[in-house]
Amino acid sequence: MYIIVVGGGKVGYYLTKTLLVEGHEVLLIERDRHKVEVYGERLGSVVLAGDGAEAAVLSEAGAQRADVVIAVTGEDEDNLVVCQMSKAKFHVPRAIARVNNPKNEVLFQRLGIDVTVSQTEHILKLIEQKIPEKSFVHLLNLRHDELAIVEAHVSEGSPVAHKRVANVQFPVHCVIAAIIRGPDPVIALPNTEILPGDELIIVTHSNEEEDLRQMLMES
Amino acid sequence: MNVIAMGCGRVGARVSIILDQHGHHVTVVDTNPEAFRRLGEKFKGDTLIGTGIDEDVLRRAGIESAHVFIAVTNGDNRNIMAAQVARTVFEVEHVVVRIYDPVREDTYRRLGLRTVCPTTTISALIIDLINDVLPADEEL
Numbered sequence: 001m002y003i004i005v006v007g008g009g010k011v012g013y014y015l016t017k018t019l020l021v022e023g024h025e026v027l028l029i030e031r032d033r034h035k036v037e038v039y040g041e042r043l044g045s046v047v048l049a050g051d052g053a054e055a056a057v058l059s060e061a062g063a064q065r066a067d068v069v070i071a072v073t074g075e076d077e078d079n080l081v082v083c084q085m086s087k088a089k090f091h092v093p094r095a096i097a098r099v100n101n102p103k104n105e106v107l108f109q110r111l112g113i114d115v116t117v118s119q120t121e122h123i124l125k126l127i128e129q130k131i132p133e134k135s136f137v138h139l140l141n142l143r144h145d146e147l148a149i150v151e152a153h154v155s156e157g158s159p160v161a162h163k164r165v166a167n168v169q170f171p172v173h174c175v176i177a178a179i180i181r182g183p184d185p186v187i188a189l190p191n192t193e194i195l196p197g198d199e200l201i202i203v204t205h206s207n208e209e210e211d212l213r214q215m216l217m218e219s
Numbered sequence: 220m221n222v223i224a225m226g227c228g229r230v231g232a233r234v235s236i237i238l239d240q241h242g243h244h245v246t247v248v249d250t251n252p253e254a255f256r257r258l259g260e261k262f263k264g265d266t267l268i269g270t271g272i273d274e275d276v277l278r279r280a281g282i283e284s285a286h287v288f289i290a291v292t293n294g295d296n297r298n299i300m301a302a303q304v305a306r307t308v309f310e311v312e313h314v315v316v317r318i319y320d321p322v323r324e325d326t327y328r329r330l331g332l333r334t335v336c337p338t339t340t341i342s343a344l345i346i347d348l349i350n351d352v353l354p355a356d357e358e359l
Contacts, residue, residue, distance in 0.1 A: 053295070053296055053320075053323065054320065054322070054323075055322040055323070055326070056322070075296070076272065076300070077294065077296040077297045077299070077300040080300050080303075081296040081299055081323070084299075084326075084330075085323065085326060088326050088329070088330060089322075089326055103273070103274060107274075107304060107307070107308065110307055110308075111303055111307065
């Protein structure tokens with residue numbers, strides 16, 4: 001995949017590095033020429049100096065053939081415009097925006113951004129997760145298909161504890177993608193037994209998120 | 220009519236003063252309180268410190284009863300985002316946004332925003348003013 005990352009802060013830099021390791025073609029666009037030089041020395045020629053909201057820069061970056069544009073600057077207005085320009089002018093199929101102010105998450109989705117990632121929201125949710133009754137955490141919205149990824153903690157009293165995946169009656173449009181058991185992720189096969197302490201990563205239709213939450217809670 | 224102007228630079232202040240003189244109720248929003256000095260002492264409208272890309276700030280500025288929203292800060296992206304918040308979230312009837320970058324201006328005009336691009340407007344005016352004193356192409 002060809003991925004354009006806009007914004008060379010810590011998030012943008014490590015994101016670029018990781019995506020490169022995963023074998024993707026990546027270009028990082030950053031305004032600060034000094035950063036561009038430093039990153040260029042570390043990552044090779046995958047860094048472009050310029051303003052990612054400018055069409056000329058996006059065009060130079062080859063946005064017309066990009067599969068994904070990810071805007072991760074520290075300014076929400078810049079991330080919004082980068083994503084909208086990519087879609088409107090270069091027909092990039094997928095635009096992902098980092099949302100710094102959690103209040104903007106819903107707005108961005110209404111304005112056509114495919115996926116929003118809110119770090120603040122994530123940290124808040126991680127904190128909530130440490131509180132026992134918040135054992136069901138919404139991780140990510142996938143706007144296009146109205147899908148959500150949620151993480152559910154399995155307590156000793158949960159109706160699904162000690163059941164095999166195949167024997168659990170999930171709502172129709174829910175699939176367990178993975179089980180985090182201790183430090184290791186486990187792929188959820190039909191005969192995998194769900195244990196107390198597991199974190200279930202579930203892909204669900206947004207409409208059924210509440211049903212899912214209900215069925216996983218202790219009865 | 221209730222008007223909200225976001226950005227109290229030369230343009231924001233001037234538009235606000237004129238609309239105020241015409242009897243409209245203008246609320247000017249700017250992150251820098253010093254900027255409100257441009258409005259002068261006769262200005263009867265309100266001022267609010269904050270950024271117009273924040274829905275709560277816009278609510279405090281009275282956007283729910285505003286007829287007109289003008290986005291004229293120095294940042295194109297900020298203006299674009301604020302204008303879309305005004306239009307999409309608060310359904311303000313008349314939203315005008317200044318965008319310096321001609322390409323961005325063109326893109327968002329096509330997406331339905333009412334845009335003003337000083338770069339193209341002023342360039343055209345200047346060319347117009349010097350056109351008659353310049354020899355036509357074929358005489359060069």
